[in-house]
Amino acid sequence: MADNRVLLEVRDLKVHFFTDEGVVKAVDGVDLTIESGKTLCLVGESGCGKSVACRAFLGIVQRPGRIVSGEILFHPDGNGATIDIAAMDPKGAEIRQIRGREISMIFQEPMTSLSPMYTVGNQIIENIVLHTRDSKEIARERTIQLLDQVGIPRPDRLVDEYPFRLSGGMRQRAMIAMALSCNPTMLIADEPTTALDVTTQAQIIDLILDLQHEYGMAVLFITHDLGVVAELADDVAVMYLGKVVERAPVDTIFNDPKHPYTQSLLRSIPKIAMRREELDPIKGMVPNPFRRPDGCTFHPRCPKAMEVCRHVVPSVTQLDPNHLVRCLLYESQEGRPDESAPAGRN
Amino acid sequence: MVATHTTQQVAPELTMRSDDHLLEVNHLKMYFPITQGLFSRVVGYTKAADDVNFYIRKGETLGLVGESGCGKTTVGRCIVRAYEPTSGEILYRDPDGGVTDLAALEGKEIQPYRKDIRMIFQDPYSSLNPRMTVFQVISEALRVNNLASGSEMRDRVEYLLQRVGLRPEYIQRYPHAFSGGERQRIGIARSLVTNPKLVVCDEAVSGLDVSIRAQILNLLEELQDDFDLTYLFISHDLSVIRHICDRVVVMYVGKIVEVASGLDVYVDPKHPYTEALMSSVPVSNPRARDKGTRILLEGEVADPSNPPSGCYFHPRCRYAQQLCREQAPPLKDLGNEHYSACHFAEELSLAGVRMV
Numbered sequence: 267m268a269d270n271r272v273l274l275e276v277r278d279l280k281v282h283f284f285t286d287e288g289v290v291k292a293v294d295g296v297d298l299t300i301e302s303g304k305t306l307c308l309v310g311e312s313g314c315g316k317s318v319a320c321r322a323f324l325g326i327v328q329r330p331g332r333i334v335s336g337e338i339l340f341h342p343d344g345n346g347a348t349i350d351i352a353a354m355d356p357k358g359a360e361i362r363q364i365r366g367r368e369i370s371m372i373f374q375e376p377m378t379s380l381s382p383m384y385t386v387g388n389q390i391i392e393n394i395v396l397h398t399r400d401s402k403e404i405a406r407e408r409t410i411q412l413l414d415q416v417g418i419p420r421p422d423r424l425v426d427e428y429p430f431r432l433s434g435g436m437r438q439r440a441m442i443a444m445a446l447s448c449n450p451t452m453l454i455a456d457e458p459t460t461a462l463d464v465t466t467q468a469q470i471i472d473l474i475l476d477l478q479h480e481y482g483m484a485v486l487f488i489t490h491d492l493g494v495v496a497e498l499a500d501d502v503a504v505m506y507l508g509k510v511v512e513r514a515p516v517d518t519i520f521n522d523p524k525h526p527y528t529q530s531l532l533r534s535i536p537k538i539a540m541r542r543e544e545l546d547p548i549k550g551m552v553p554n555p556f557r558r559p560d561g562c563t564f565h566p567r568c569p570k571a572m573e574v575c576r577h578v579v580p581s582v583t584q585l586d587p588n589h590l591v592r593c594l595l596y597e598s599q600e601g602r603p604d605e606s607a608p609a610g611r612n
Numbered sequence: 613m614v615a616t617h618t619t620q621q622v623a624p625e626l627t628m629r630s631d632d633h634l635l636e637v638n639h640l641k642m643y644f645p646i647t648q649g650l651f652s653r654v655v656g657y658t659k660a661a662d663d664v665n666f667y668i669r670k671g672e673t674l675g676l677v678g679e680s681g682c683g684k685t686t687v688g689r690c691i692v693r694a695y696e697p698t699s700g701e702i703l704y705r706d707p708d709g710g711v712t713d714l715a716a717l718e719g720k721e722i723q724p725y726r727k728d729i730r731m732i733f734q735d736p737y738s739s740l741n742p743r744m745t746v747f748q749v750i751s752e753a754l755r756v757n758n759l760a761s762g763s764e765m766r767d768r769v770e771y772l773l774q775r776v777g778l779r780p781e782y783i784q785r786y787p788h789a790f791s792g793g794e795r796q797r798i799g800i801a802r803s804l805v806t807n808p809k810l811v812v813c814d815e816a817v818s819g820l821d822v823s824i825r826a827q828i829l830n831l832l833e834e835l836q837d838d839f840d841l842t843y844l845f846i847s848h849d850l851s852v853i854r855h856i857c858d859r860v861v862v863m864y865v866g867k868i869v870e871v872a873s874g875l876d877v878y879v880d881p882k883h884p885y886t887e888a889l890m891s892s893v894p895v896s897n898p899r900a901r902d903k904g905t906r907i908l909l910e911g912e913v914a915d916p917s918n919p920p921s922g923c924y925f926h927p928r929c930r931y932a933q934q935l936c937r938e939q940a941p942p943l944k945d946l947g948n949e950h951y952s953a954c955h956f957a958e959e960l961s962l963a964g965v966r967m968v
Contacts, residue, residue: 311823435912463848463913464679465679465888465889465892466679468891468906468908490821493851493893496895496898496900497894497898497901516898520899532896535826536852537851538851538878538896545830546826547826547827551794551824552821
């Protein structure tokens with residue numbers, strides 16, 4: 267592991283929502299590892315559970331959802347200490363030591379994730395004072411410095427402005443400043459650029475990459491935009507209906523994807539740098555969360571589905587040390603699933 | 613001609629620059645007043661569209677791109693006459709060959725054209741009335757225009773539902789029973805029910821997931837061939853525009869900065885703003901990461917109610933010179949249907965999309 271040690275290990279995480287209409291298995295057995303200093307992109311269509319999984323890492327899953335099983339092991343420093351976030355009381359004091367300090371998050375909506383009632387500065391200062399117990403004056407100095415660092419012009423004046431005076435891109439920068447205020451070891455970014463224009467998106471992506479270089483934090487980046495993934499990921503995890511179906515380094519995902527869902531996803535995006543040709547969409551649509559298909563949940567839409575896919579739930583197959591895939595095509599190839607794959611068999 | 617004999621029609625007959633143009637937009641201006649105080653005194657104008665000129669050929673797909681607030685939606689809404697333009701012409705060629713200025717029509721005069729020029733909206737959730745069944749939603753335009761009734765109307769709606777890939781049995785359901793992609797199909801069926809000539813697609817696929825987006829894009833292309841449609845495709849998504857458009861118009865703060873063919877605008881841009889836009893598009897191949905450097909624009913999009921002097925793009929342009937600060941550049945014809953509103957369009961050598 268050398269430089270890039272494992273920072274967060276997620277094992278068989280399940281987050282279910284208990285509604286009147288039934289149980290929605292939003293996250294249904296997710297395994298992930300995130301290394302410090304690296305960027306992991308979590309990709310998938312809406313409803314695949316990517317946002318819920320990340321909320322679970324911070325203990326902020328909204329009711330009626332809760333973590334029903336699994337472990338979220340967080341290794342905050344090199345000396346072997348391990349904390350299981352999944353076992354913590356989501357309202358307890360322990361998790362508050364982590365949330366916003368060790369792990370912080372940027373949300374999709376820069377318009378709604380800042381409070382309109384407080385100045386930008388106050389919201390950032392609050393976080394610093396809470397976690398570091400510094401005086402307000404020191405926290406204010408630090409806030410101005412942070413705002414400057416994320417590229418906000420005239421930070422000494424903007425610190426006292428209310429969020430409505432800022433444009434979308436500037437608000438997202440302010441959010442990033444807030445997330446970075448306590449030097450987190452891990453940053454979770456939930457679709458931080460989806461609501462922004464391309465030129466602003468490019469600025470924000472560059473900013474996140476620069477800051478990662480500087481602070482060496484791990485970044486977990488959630489997006490549905492495969493172009494963004496290609497720009498910034500080190501590793502990619504593709505999710506479909508609550509499960510990670512494929513996980514590999516970014517180059518492998520784009521140039522040698524193995525799971526039929528990953529392959530279809532890549533074929534269905536219009537490519538700007540290539541000749542136009544007819545798109546090859548995935549047939550059908552994401553199934554109703556209350557009526558998930560049996561067996562492999564992707565089989566009704568899968569171009570390579572076999573009879574066995576209808577009733578056998580695929581387990582994780584390890585194709586090479588960094589490439590994991592959850593598909594029966596590869597299990598049959600090897601005869602039986604790889605026993606050394608991280609826990610993911612159910 | 614269909615239009616009425618008002619005083620305006622006495623004026624010399626309108627003509628278009630070319631016979632194959634379906635629509636010509638000339639010097640279109642749409643200013644929204646900014647009011648202040650108790651008596652709503654007008655203190656200024658937001659120039660959402662400021663002297664916009666372009667044409668759409670019959671049967672082609674014209675893309676209109678730009679960032680939020682550049683006025684692309686305003687232009688689309690002026691064409692469907694959801695707005696009354698401040699000034700300018702929107703010339704439309706009727707199926708029988710006559711030319712009408714849509715911008716000059718008033719009140720009921722517009723109605724005959726509403727069936728020819730239709731719109732597909734961005735948000736499939738808010739654009740369908742939740743209290744109307746699919747049948748009512750799609751047939752509404754037929755009813756209010758007295759174009760069909762009874763079984764004829766029902767047949768047409770069923771045919772269209774099938775055509776856009778939905779089962780005709782769903783005709784009595786309400787929109788809430790459908791997913792986003794299906795709703796967008798209903799919106800498309802609604803726009804096609806009157807046999808339109810021109811369809812304005814305002815961010816028609818922006819709210820959809822990638823797999824559904826591909827389905828809808830393919831459907832739109834199929835329908836274009838089958839129904840002889842012309843599209844004005846408004847989007848901020850440059851890869852979608854690249855995929856579907858024959859020609860592309862790029863807007864910045866209410867003005868057109870570049871017009872070119874769908875390929876040229878990507879590989880051979882002639883305006884620094886287009887260049888910056890192209891270089892910010894994420895290319896979906898990790899191996900393209902290091903090819904060429906990305907141009908990061910400084911600062912923010914200009915305020916359309918208080919734009920900078922000269923070329924609106926000059927404060928963010930890395931090639932800006934004194935002339936750019938003083939004089940607004942005209943949209944120059946560079947030949948081969950390539951137009952650019954940059955003083956130095958001919959001299960600059962700009963980079964296109966990072967090719968893999």
